[in-house]
Amino acid sequence: MAFTKKVTLKSSDGELFIIDRAVALQSRTIQYVLEDTNPVDAIIPVPAVDARTLSKVLEYCKKHLIDLNTDFEDYSKWDKDFVDAEVWMLYDLIMAADYLHIPPLIDLICDKIASMFKGQTPDKIREIFNIDNDFSKEEEEDFKKKSGWAFK
């Protein structure tokens, strides 16, 4: 069996993740750390990401490493299931993907969040994303007057 280099990541809450170097290299942030310091058996801290989120991100990185040769169909189905999650989890994931700098994962989550707006009224969107309406009734009416074409 071929010897694969391992890298250890430490989440913000102290959990250790021992993974293949190739998996870790999908994160540009970790890639830079490895290039700069080339730590042997050292532990790379990931202070912005908790264990729950990091394990999920690594799941994505592993899948995308192994399945580089599978056709696009399989891939997109897996991706779709991967982001079929609740808003708060997507939030954690996108923050982690941003911190670790994994552009395809950022793209995937952005697409997912964008798709959640489809066909929703502003009221419903405030509910989904837990946002307070800081516009007055008059201001809101003004929007509908000026951009009435956009509202049903």
Next chain:
Amino acid sequence: MSLSIYEGLTHQNIEKPTVRIMNEKLPRELILEIFSRIPVKWLFQLRCVCKRWCNFIDDPCLPNMHLAQATTREEALILVHWFHVRHRTSSLRLMKEHDRSPKAIVEFPNRGRYDLENSCHGLLCFVKCGKEEEAFVSNPLKGELLMLPRSIIMSRWAHLDRYGLGFDSSTKRYKIVRVFFRDFDWANQGYQLGAEVYTMGTTSSWREISQVPCYPLYKKGAYANGALHWLVNHEFSPDDLKSMVISFDFRQEEFKSIPHQEFSSKVSKWFELVDLRGYLGMVDFSLAAHIEIWKLKDYEKKEWVREYRIDIKPPHGVSINQYIEVVGLMGDGEILLERYKKLVAYNPKTNGLRCIQILNNDPDMDTPQVYVYTGSLVSISGAIKS
């Protein structure tokens, strides 16, 4: 399935879904990334969600990010251009199903009959030709409109002048090109054309350019691959003309001939250029019982393919002598056709035609012009400033 990974974990304080996503911690860059993937129509609704979102949607960086994503995501809207014959006023409206007289989104500032020249990045260029030649650019969804300064060069045949709007990717500026008629060269039996360019946001005047098209331009332009395309006028084209299509590159400010395959007819009157959602399309009306739409699939290699073959049979079809127009390609893949006051959609999957709407029969209104339009967030005030 996606939750399964968490089942084995025993975190004591699993956060409840109260995270105020996108409204507190998410950085501006990521919010703009997300908003850049949302169709314009929804973004106009989202502006009223909260003040912070409104500011993000009005962020000057968003229009360009949004354009980069939009080609395939953005839905095609149907714009109707009404002209009131008695008042001589025009307005633009968005066609909605089951709404025969939707409200105007833009009223034209001056009286008179304007024609659409082309659209680019959600901006429309309208021109009133004739004695008082006048042009403006509008983003109808934002209700913005900019009158262009008048050129100081008079055209001998102003009604044949052509204007075209495009984007110069090197300077990130919108430009308008005007091709006008200097004179007729009796010795060589050809028109002497002139061309000038107006750059939005830099100078306040037109600038003449040295290169001019070989032949007068014909019919509305179609914007694709960063260039604007027109047909050349068949009446002035010699028989050995290799191509009927001419382009204007807004970066190099050059006119070029675009090669295409040989059609059964060489008379440009029987052709029309159309924007196929980012691709240049060429409609062939010269055939007996059907029309063909060719698509310039590979712009670099100039590879055309016959993308549609539309049989024009009754009840919605017409015999070849009757006027029919290809309006554009809809988001769902249907081709919108217009015949007199009837809008007909052609479905390439079923090869069928269905009537979508009969346009208003108001005697005060001229037959409305219909455009397939892809909206954008591009702001004219932003384009002038930056």
